[in-house]
Amino acid sequence: MNTKVNLAGVELKNPVMTASGTFGSGMEYSEFVDLNKLGAVVTKGVANVPWPGNPTPRIAETYGGMINAVGLQNPGIEVFAKRDIPFLRQYDTKIIVNVCGKSEEDYIDVVERLADEPVDMLEINISCPNVKEGGIAFGQDPKAVEKITAAVKKRAKQPVIMKLSPNVTDITEMARAAEAGGADVLSLINTLTGMKIDINRRTFAVANKTGGLSGPAIRPVAVRMVYQTANAVKIPIIGMGGITCADDALEFILAGATAVSVGTANFHNPKTTQEVVEGIENYMKKYGVDDINSLIGAVR
Amino acid sequence: MAGSFRENVSIISQKRIASDVYSMWIKTDNIAKNSRAGQFIAVYSNDGSRLLPRPISICEIDGDNLRIVYRTVGKGTNEFSGYEAGDKLDVMGPLGNGYDKLDKKAILIGGGIGIPPMLELAKELSSDERYSEASPEIVLGFRDELFLQDELAAYGRVTIATEDGSAGTKGNVLDAIKAENITGDVIYACGPTPMLRAIKAYAAENGIECYLSLEEKMACGIGACLACVCKSKEVDEHSHVHNKRVCKEGPVFNAEEVEL
Numbered sequence: 001m002n003t004k005v006n007l008a009g010v011e012l013k014n015p016v017m018t019a020s021g022t023f024g025s026g027m028e029y030s031e032f033v034d035l036n037k038l039g040a041v042v043t044k045g046v047a048n049v050p051w052p053g054n055p056t057p058r059i060a061e062t063y064g065g066m067i068n069a070v071g072l073q074n075p076g077i078e079v080f081a082k083r084d085i086p087f088l089r090q091y092d093t094k095i096i097v098n099v100c101g102k103s104e105e106d107y108i109d110v111v112e113r114l115a116d117e118p119v120d121m122l123e124i125n126i127s128c129p130n131v132k133e134g135g136i137a138f139g140q141d142p143k144a145v146e147k148i149t150a151a152v153k154k155r156a157k158q159p160v161i162m163k164l165s166p167n168v169t170d171i172t173e174m175a176r177a178a179e180a181g182g183a184d185v186l187s188l189i190n191t192l193t194g195m196k197i198d199i200n201r202r203t204f205a206v207a208n209k210t211g212g213l214s215g216p217a218i219r220p221v222a223v224r225m226v227y228q229t230a231n232a233v234k235i236p237i238i239g240m241g242g243i244t245c246a247d248d249a250l251e252f253i254l255a256g257a258t259a260v261s262v263g264t265a266n267f268h269n270p271k272t273t274q275e276v277v278e279g280i281e282n283y284m285k286k287y288g289v290d291d292i293n294s295l296i297g298a299v300r
Numbered sequence: 301m302a303g304s305f306r307e308n309v310s311i312i313s314q315k316r317i318a319s320d321v322y323s324m325w326i327k328t329d330n331i332a333k334n335s336r337a338g339q340f341i342a343v344y345s346n347d348g349s350r351l352l353p354r355p356i357s358i359c360e361i362d363g364d365n366l367r368i369v370y371r372t373v374g375k376g377t378n379e380f381s382g383y384e385a386g387d388k389l390d391v392m393g394p395l396g397n398g399y400d401k402l403d404k405k406a407i408l409i410g411g412g413i414g415i416p417p418m419l420e421l422a423k424e425l426s427s428d429e430r431y432s433e434a435s436p437e438i439v440l441g442f443r444d445e446l447f448l449q450d451e452l453a454a455y456g457r458v459t460i461a462t463e464d465g466s467a468g469t470k471g472n473v474l475d476a477i478k479a480e481n482i483t484g485d486v487i488y489a490c491g492p493t494p495m496l497r498a499i500k501a502y503a504a505e506n507g508i509e510c511y512l513s514l515e516e517k518m519a520c521g522i523g524a525c526l527a528c529v530c531k532s533k534e535v536d537e538h539s540h541v542h543n544k545r546v547c548k549e550g551p552v553f554n555a556e557e558v559e560l
Contacts, residue, residue: 024524028548031303031522044526052541057517059527061352061376066519073526075539215351244348267519268344268351270306270392 001284002291003277005039005258007236008159008184010120012039012094012259015292016249016277019240019263020045020098020123020163021070023273025084026091032270035091037277039259043084045100045125048109050076060196060205065215065242066264067194069208072100072131077113085117094120096161100128104151115157122158124148127165127190128212139165139190142177149181159184161238164229166218167193171225172232179233187238187261188229189222215264216242223255230256230297244272246279256297304522305330306392312365313385318447321413322381323359323369331393332366337401337421338488338513338552341368341393342521345376353392354380355518355547357490359416359448360423366393369416369448395521396551399488399511401428406436407484407508408456409473409499411491415440415448417513421488422455437482441473441491474498485509488552493560500555510555516546523548531559 003014017040023029026041035041053073060067074080080097088095097119101107111122126139126148138148145162153160162178164171166189175186191212196205204210222241230237239257243249244265252260265272280292289295305328312325331341335358342353354376360367372378383389399421406425410418422438425431436456440449444464452458460468461476469476473495476482489499490513503510516528529536529543534557536544544550544558 022520022525024526028520028522028524032306044524050539050541052539052543053526053529056527056529058529059352059517059519059525061350064349064351066352068519068525068527070526073529073539073541073543075541079540216348264351267353267521267525269390270520270522 001281002293003281003284005292007121007238007258010094010159014039014277014280015253015259016273016280017096017238017259017261018042018266018273019261020125022263022266025080025088027087029266029270033274035093037274038093040094040096040120041088042096042123042261043098044074045072045098045128046074046077046080046110047072047100048077048106048113050074050079055207057206060211062194062196062213063217065213065217066267067196067206067211067213068191069206069211071208072128074100077110081113081117085119089118096121096123098123098125098163100125102131104148107148107152108155111152111155115155119158121161121185122152122156123161123163123187124152125163125190127163136165136167139174140168142173145174145177146181149178149183153182161185161187163190164188165190166221166225172228175229175233179235183235185236185238186229186233187240189218189225189241192218192221214242216244218242219248223251226252226257227255243276244268246276246283249276249280250283250295253292253295254297254299258296303334304392304395305334306390307331308388308390311383311385311387311389314381314383316381317369318445320372321369321447322372323367324380325365325367326389326391327365328391329364331391332361332364335361335366335394336398337424338398338417339394339396340551341366341391342395343368343380344390345379346389347379350376352519353521355395355521357417357513358394358420360420371413392521395547397549399552401425401431402486402509403431403433404485404509405433405483407439407477407482407487408436409439409487409489409491411441411473411495412443414489414491414513417490418488419448419452422452426455437484439473439476439482441476441495442467472498474502487511489513497560500560503555511552512555512558513551514546514553514558515551518547521547533557533559
């Protein structure tokens with residue numbers, strides 16, 4: 001039985017990875033999950049310098065999901081390179097570094113700094129809805145998507161994943177723009193911009209007023225977007241959005257995703273990623289599937 | 301700190317101890333025996349529409365058993381309050397740092413649903429041979445209805461403040477401390493932020509060492525998601541940006557260390 005998948009020449013032992021921002025760099029979760037069992041760990045976004053993030057409260061629970069506006073708090077690339085990369089290198093899993101920035105130069109700084117680091121892939125976050133500059137500003141205009149993708153690709157030594165926002169009219173337009181810019185892989189979806197009002201305090205539930213909605217509530221939207229994108233581009237897709245178990249992950253794979261990321265569900269059960277890996281294997285046994293690659297995009 | 305564990309635990313008993321306050325004992329495999337005063341557990345809903353755990357402070361530890369005392373404030377805690385002995389819940393813990401017990405005359409201050417962790421702290425201080433001081437002063441602030449005050453009285457002198465004046469000093473915990481002339485060399489406090497802010501100022505004015513247990517909205521509970529940060533004087537070990545994680549570096553902080 002083969003569970004290996006290939007993303008732009010990088011072979012993952014299985015298609016299950018973590019969604020950026022929900023798993024740190026794996027340190028805290030390594031107490032609950034055997035990181036060796038995961039296809040890849042996708043780190044929390046890292047910028048060229050430390051970012052303090054947004055005021056609190058930064059999160060609020062919603063029905064079947066949550067809203068977050070953490071604002072990409074991170075230690076910056078220097079601390080990250082010294083501390084987080086060596087930590088992850090101890091494990092037999094692929095390392096995908098999520099990169100965030102406020103300007104094209106910020107992204108390039110990080111990408112260049114990572115050129116000689118032992119990381120396997122870069123995921124470029126052009127879709128964070130919670131920072132005023134950068135983030136999503138690069139992800140809602142096809143011209144901007146293509147430009148930033150091309151700029152990153154020019155400098156990157158590792159394959160480049162562009163992480164797309166669902167907060168657009170037509171995600172396939174952004175996907176095609178990223179592909180035209182030279183993206184090796186696409187990941188989708190980032191969170192949907194949302195709002196929750198605290199009726200007792202009569203104010204916004206998160207200090208940033210709006211935040212990114214994630215969790216099972218958004219899964220059907222994500223599956224639909226992965227399906228549409230898979231039919232619009234030739235490069236592989238990492239699908240995510242509300243995956244809580246193997247069944248959910250398989251929906252994404254059947255819709256056209258080569259790999260999947262588990263995000264918010266880690267907060268409900270820190271062992272979710274590992275359980276998804278095991279559940280996919282059980283599904284393959286149950287249906288006599290020899291190669292997971294035969295499931296990718298099998299629903300047309 | 302010893303590790304944390306995620307367990308599916310059995311409820312041993314549950315009792316309502318005030319109109320919206322419940323006391324629940326659970327039996328754990330590893331959590332209780334690795335816990336100490338001031339730490340908390342994450343309690344998960346059995347309803348899939350509620351994803352995030354509720355962080356609830358540890359009220360008492362007894363062998364493999366843990367007690368939580370919590371207020372029903374929303375759908376999650378209302379769900380918990382409906383469970384009975386024999387029902388099961390997913391929990392993770394122990395989480396956070398807990399109180400460092402110093403050999404100094406202690407004043408324990410609890411406000412509202414910040415009172416429960418003071419019970420285990422009072423118990424641990426009274427049984428800790430390194431604590432040579434007289435039994436602690438325990439100051440409790442309530443809106444109106446009292447709870448846990450009799451149990452706490454077994455470990456120290458209890459002074460009460462109520463907002464409506466129905467028991468003890470009318471006013472807040474600091475009004476009670478001043479009215480009763482309560483003194484000590486270290487304060488351990490847990491309660492609403494305005495109370496903690498006032499205690500921080502009081503401790504600074506009077507040169508009293510002070511430890512505050514903070515609360516913030518949490519998601520992961522283990523320091524990965526960076527949702528529950530507080531402003532800190534020192535740079536934090538995670539992001540080096542003066543944002544300590546309440547769930548990881550806290551919930552107990554030296555009062556001088558945090559901005560409230």
